[in-house]
Amino acid sequence: MSAQAAHIETATRASRIGVVAIALALAALAAAPFLTDGANLSLLAQIYAYLALATLWNLLAGFSGLVSVGQHAWVGLGGYGLFALTIFGGLHPFAAIPVAGAVAALAAVPVAGLLFRLRGSYFAIGSWVVAEVMRLAASQISALGGGSGTSLPVRVVASIAASRQEREFAVYWSALALVVAILALTIWLLRSRWGLSLRAIHNNELAAVSNGVEVARVRLFVYVLTAAGTAMIGALIFLQKLRISPDAAFSVNDWTAFVIFITVIGGVGRIEGPVVGVVVFFVLRQTLADLGTIYLMMLGLVAILVMLKAPQGVWGLVADKWGVEIVPLQRRVIYAKSAPGEPASARKEEPKP
Amino acid sequence: MAPILALVNLSKRFGAIVVANNVSVDVPRGQALGIIGPNGAGKTTLFGMVTGAVTPDAGRVAFNGADVTRLSPAQRCRLGVARSFQVPQPFGGMSVFENLLVAARMGAGLGAGEADRLCVETLERCGLWDHANRKAGSLTLLQRKRLELGRALASKPKLLLLDEVAGGLTEEECKSLVALVRAVKDSGVTIVWIEHVVHALIAVVDRLVVLHGGALIADGDPAQVIHSPEVAEIYMGIPADV
Numbered sequence: 001m002s003a004q005a006a007h008i009e010t011a012t013r014a015s016r017i018g019v020v021a022i023a024l025a026l027a028a029l030a031a032a033p034f035l036t037d038g039a040n041l042s043l044l045a046q047i048y049a050y051l052a053l054a055t056l057w058n059l060l061a062g063f064s065g066l067v068s069v070g071q072h073a074w075v076g077l078g079g080y081g082l083f084a085l086t087i088f089g090g091l092h093p094f095a096a097i098p099v100a101g102a103v104a105a106l107a108a109v110p111v112a113g114l115l116f117r118l119r120g121s122y123f124a125i126g127s128w129v130v131a132e133v134m135r136l137a138a139s140q141i142s143a144l145g146g147g148s149g150t151s152l153p154v155r156v157v158a159s160i161a162a163s164r165q166e167r168e169f170a171v172y173w174s175a176l177a178l179v180v181a182i183l184a185l186t187i188w189l190l191r192s193r194w195g196l197s198l199r200a201i202h203n204n205e206l207a208a209v210s211n212g213v214e215v216a217r218v219r220l221f222v223y224v225l226t227a228a229g230t231a232m233i234g235a236l237i238f239l240q241k242l243r244i245s246p247d248a249a250f251s252v253n254d255w256t257a258f259v260i261f262i263t264v265i266g267g268v269g270r271i272e273g274p275v276v277g278v279v280v281f282f283v284l285r286q287t288l289a290d291l292g293t294i295y296l297m298m299l300g301l302v303a304i305l306v307m308l309k310a311p312q313g314v315w316g317l318v319a320d321k322w323g324v325e326i327v328p329l330q331r332r333v334i335y336a337k338s339a340p341g342e343p344a345s346a347r348k349e350e351p352k353p
Numbered sequence: 354m355a356p357i358l359a360l361v362n363l364s365k366r367f368g369a370i371v372v373a374n375n376v377s378v379d380v381p382r383g384q385a386l387g388i389i390g391p392n393g394a395g396k397t398t399l400f401g402m403v404t405g406a407v408t409p410d411a412g413r414v415a416f417n418g419a420d421v422t423r424l425s426p427a428q429r430c431r432l433g434v435a436r437s438f439q440v441p442q443p444f445g446g447m448s449v450f451e452n453l454l455v456a457a458r459m460g461a462g463l464g465a466g467e468a469d470r471l472c473v474e475t476l477e478r479c480g481l482w483d484h485a486n487r488k489a490g491s492l493t494l495l496q497r498k499r500l501e502l503g504r505a506l507a508s509k510p511k512l513l514l515l516d517e518v519a520g521g522l523t524e525e526e527c528k529s530l531v532a533l534v535r536a537v538k539d540s541g542v543t544i545v546w547i548e549h550v551v552h553a554l555i556a557v558v559d560r561l562v563v564l565h566g567g568a569l570i571a572d573g574d575p576a577q578v579i580h581s582p583e584v585a586e587i588y589m590g591i592p593a594d595v
Contacts, residue, residue: 006482008469193458193465200455203444210404210438211508212430212460333450333473333485 018326033169041172048179054262054274056226062269065202070127074227076249078234086156097235104231108224135250149245267313271327276315355418357382363412372398374567385544387558395567396547430460433511441497445490453507460508479503495526519550
């Protein structure tokens with residue numbers, strides 16, 4: 001048998017079924033405004049926002065090894081960007097979302113220059129400090145209400161859509177579109193040469209460098225990209241809330257701790273992880289939130305249990321046990337007339353010349 | 354024609370320890386050069402200066418006629434300098450095939466389709482095709498050494514630096530590895546090979562240099578160098594087994 005009879009595949013049986021399931025789910029979610037009420041729509045939009053934030057954090061920490069605990073910096077910058085661009089710049093709110101993303105991308109370049117001098121836990125703490133600095137800076141902007149924040153003016157709110165219901169629909173659909181775009185972009189990125197480089201760096205930086213990977217460039221690229229995506233989600237979150245304050249916009253609890261919780265519970269370093277994690281998180285929140293502080297203690301307990309018993313996360317547990325991958329990233333070599341994964345001992349050691 | 358690799362007056366010291374003392378070597382295109390010397394002689398540091406992992410205190414490195422002393426390891430890899438590590442450095446969480454893909458796409462700069470083809474070929478060439486989809490972290494030592502070699506080859510090198518690829522292998526394993534290195538040499542790739550397993554080295558190289566205390570103390574035909582009094586003295590009277 002010759003290796004010439006090989007071909008390369010990424011898809012698995014689970015992923016082929018998965019594509020169909022995802023398409024059906026998307027169709028149902030897109031139709032949700034006609035099927036449910038405003039409160040549920042608002043909840044779904046929040047779920048999308050958290051899914052997007054967790055996916056971006058996963059890209060940064062899980063796949064690239066850049067463990068940031070300061071992603072609330074970009075959520076806050078995006079939120080404040082939206083308010084500033086619509087109030088002072090007169091931009092339409094939906095136009096302001098991508099512009100806020102671009103602003104964050106620009107701001108992320110010097111921030112990365114600073115943070116990339118730090119390694120490991122120093123990088124993590126550094127990223128938090130950056131977020132604190134941004135929060136303090138935001139509280140100094142008196143035109144946006146300083147420390148107590150401000151509401152989105154009625155004329156801006158009215159420019160989104162004519163009626164309240166139409167506005168809710170528009171915000172819902174843009175949240176859905178944004179999370180789908182971020183997920184699709186992340187999957188594409190991880191399957192491209194960028195993803196190959198990211199995973200190589202994360203696995204073994206020394207070997208990556210000596211195999212032609214430009215570590216600094218790849219890291220900068222992924223950091224700037226996640227900052228932009230996170231800021232766009234931040235803009236959307238505060239467009240939905242219609243009110244912003246430094247403490248809400250740069251909340252380490254809401255935009256970093258919960259996001260890390262979701263990713264860790266679901267499975268770090270796996271595309272499916274945040275999807276599973278966000279479901280677990282919202283189920284817990286919807287059932288326990290009335291219990292006040294006990295709810296937060298329960299979250300902590302769940303996080304500790306998962307980290308001790310299943311450090312690869314809920315999805316990791318399932319995927320490793322049954323070998324399922326809905327979104328496979330690995331390019332697998334399939335040889336003709338042989339099953340992939342067949343034990344090596346079952347075949348000859350050396351191919352014929 | 355310029356030699357593919359020229360080391361000109363390279364010097365490097367770590368604190369008080371001199372690991373390279375004014376080393377100059379030219380490696381002509383297509384040659385297989387062996388480097389021997391006792392532990393701490395500066396062999397791996399010399400490789401580091403060729404790949405860019407170590408910055409020399411003085412001197413320069415020319416590759417293919419161009420000065421590359423200031424280029425990063427990644428840039429040098431893309432020009433055609435590949436290395437294997439003494440202690441294998443696989444991308445443990447990635448499959449064997451993906452390990453090769455990194456080198457083919459980032460090192461050789463190939464597109465997806467071409468990289469796939471080259472890596473499938475390389476898997477077969479290195480006897481790793483059976484393990485293509487396995488995680489590199491689960492390989493045995495011999496397989497890891499083959500992977501080191503395969504990944505270096507997947508970057509389409511003009512110059513291949515091998516750092517003790519035969520160490521720790523059984524006689525049988527060593528033989529199959531030597532056959533592989535010879536095949537690489539026959540395909541026109543220039544090879545510089547550091548090795549303690551001298552008989553494996555002698556079976557392939559055209560020329561042998563001896564490094565001792567960061568200085569080049571012998572250079573020439575492998576059979577002659579290995580029996581020279583300098584080498585006998587360095588190895589403290591232990592006759593080299595050829």
